[in-house]
Amino acid sequence: MPLQRDKKDIRTRAVHTGVYKDASYNSVTTPIYPTSTFYFDALRKNKGYDYTRSGNPTRTALEENIASLEGGVGASATATGMAAITTALFFLKPGDHVITGDDIYGGTYRLFDQVFSSWGIDFHFVHMRDPNTLRKALTKKTKMVWIETPSNPLLNIVDLEAVIALARKKDILTVVDNTFLSPYFQKPFEFGADMVMHSTTKYLNGHSDVVGGALVYGNKELERKGRFLINALGVSQAPFDAWLVLRGVKTLAQRMEAHQANARTIAQFLEKHKSVKKVYYPGLQSHPQYALIKKQMTGFGGIVSFELDTQNVPLDAFFRKLKYFSLAESLGGVESLVEHPYSMSHASMGKAALKTSGITPETIRISAGIEGVQDLINDLDHALCG
Numbered sequence: 116m117p118l119q120r121d122k123k124d125i126r127t128r129a130v131h132t133g134v135y136k137d138a139s140y141n142s143v144t145t146p147i148y149p150t151s152t153f154y155f156d157a158l159r160k161n162k163g164y165d166y167t168r169s170g171n172p173t174r175t176a177l178e179e180n181i182a183s184l185e186g187g188v189g190a191s192a193t194a195t196g197m198a199a200i201t202t203a204l205f206f207l208k209p210g211d212h213v214i215t216g217d218d219i220y221g222g223t224y225r226l227f228d229q230v231f232s233s234w235g236i237d238f239h240f241v242h243m244r245d246p247n248t249l250r251k252a253l254t255k256k257t258k259m260v261w262i263e264t265p266s267n268p269l270l271n272i273v274d275l276e277a278v279i280a281l282a283r284k285k286d287i288l289t290v291v292d293n294t295f296l297s298p299y300f301q302k303p304f305e306f307g308a309d310m311v312m313h314s315t316t317k318y319l320n321g322h323s324d325v326v327g328g329a330l331v332y333g334n335k336e337l338e339r340k341g342r343f344l345i346n347a348l349g350v351s352q353a354p355f356d357a358w359l360v361l362r363g364v365k366t367l368a369q370r371m372e373a374h375q376a377n378a379r380t381i382a383q384f385l386e387k388h389k390s391v392k393k394v395y396y397p398g399l400q401s402h403p404q405y406a407l408i409k410k411q412m413t414g415f416g417g418i419v420s421f422e423l424d425t426q427n428v429p430l431d432a433f434f435r436k437l438k439y440f441s442l443a444e445s446l447g448g449v450e451s452l453v454e455h456p457y458s459m460s461h462a463s464m465g466k467a468a469l470k471t472s473g474i475t476p477e478t479i480r481i482s483a484g485i486e487g488v489q490d491l492i493n494d495l496d497h498a499l500c501g
């Protein structure tokens with residue numbers, strides 16, 4: 116049965132899809148197959164696997180699971196999120212033109228701006244939250260639109276329906292980085308996206324103990340090409356890492372609900388605090404794109420960003436006083452994290468691009484964990500006292 120027609124509850128699919136790979140002893144969880152190679156029963160006769168870079172049953176289990184959650188025809192699990200992005204970019208060739216947002220993930224920006232642009236691919240970074248800027252940036256050479264929504268760290272929203280429709284009319288490939296919301300809160304394929312990309316390091320794994328990525332395909336032709344590239348480039352995920360992500364993904368729904376509940380309470384608390392100048396969270400009615408948010412997302416996610424009034428509270432003091440929020444890059448794990456995009460996750464963008472995207476030295480990003488929310492609020496309240 117094609118995966119996209121699998122209508123079972125996403126919570127059921129997260130637990131059951133792809134996992135039963137042991138016919139010898141009927142283990143309930145997927146075994147880890149730590150082998151580089153698989154022996155042939157006879158010439159041209161094996162059990163579907165020959166070499167782990169090309170395929171491994173533990174990795175297959177995770178790929179089937181993620182493809183089902185997103186509603187794609189298939190998925191590839193990669194060593195990191197950046198490996199998935201790199202693979203997607205190799206669908207292009209020199210001379211091609213890519214349009215993307217000016218507020219995308221810092222590592223994606225660096226890969227586009229400092230690596231692929233020297234291989235002859237042109238990138239145009241625009242305010243994607245306004246579909247008109249995309250329309251104006253289109254050229255005959257535009258071959259890909261790279262979408263990240265909500266954006267990191269300012270939670271700007273790209274109108275998936277409008278932007279994808281515009282690209283499709285011109286046969287331009289659309290790829291959506293769905294890391295921030297996960298398929299639990301947003302399904303880009305329902306809006307016609309060609310591929311969906313994940314840093315599984317974040318919510319899909321959810322326990323901050325592995326790095327990984329995924330590229331999910333909207334049709335068989337893209338899947339064939341993607342699988343070829345993953346094998347040729349050598350960027351597939353190790354069996355043990357794939358096993359960790361598969362273990363984590365089973366509780367995706369429950370974790371996303373918990374992250375969201377905490378993030379929402381934190382956003383409402385920050386919005387009222389005198390040392391906070393501005394709060395960015397899709398679940399606040401004050402978000403300028405609230406109507407669009409209600410239309411294309413089924414939840415708001417677990418990331419909250421805000422502008423700290425550093426006249427009142429020096430940055431150093433704020434970070435030092437926090438007890439439950441570790442000062443760290445990354446997001447999407449069960450433990451709460453806090454970071455300073457300007458000097459950490461987004462520093463590689465450079466000052467000019469940071470300014471265009473709206474990230475300031477006072478911007479702070481929180482990844483709400485699943486701890487007791489009153490403890491988190493008390494912690495923030497203490498750190499915000501100055």
Ligand SMILES: *Cc1c(COP(=O)(O)O)cnc(C)c1O
Nearest residue numbers: 195196197220294314316326327
């Ligand atoms: C972390 C992240 C990536 C990169 O993934 P890695 O697993 O760190 O390689 C890409 N996009 C977004 C939105 C991310 O948060």
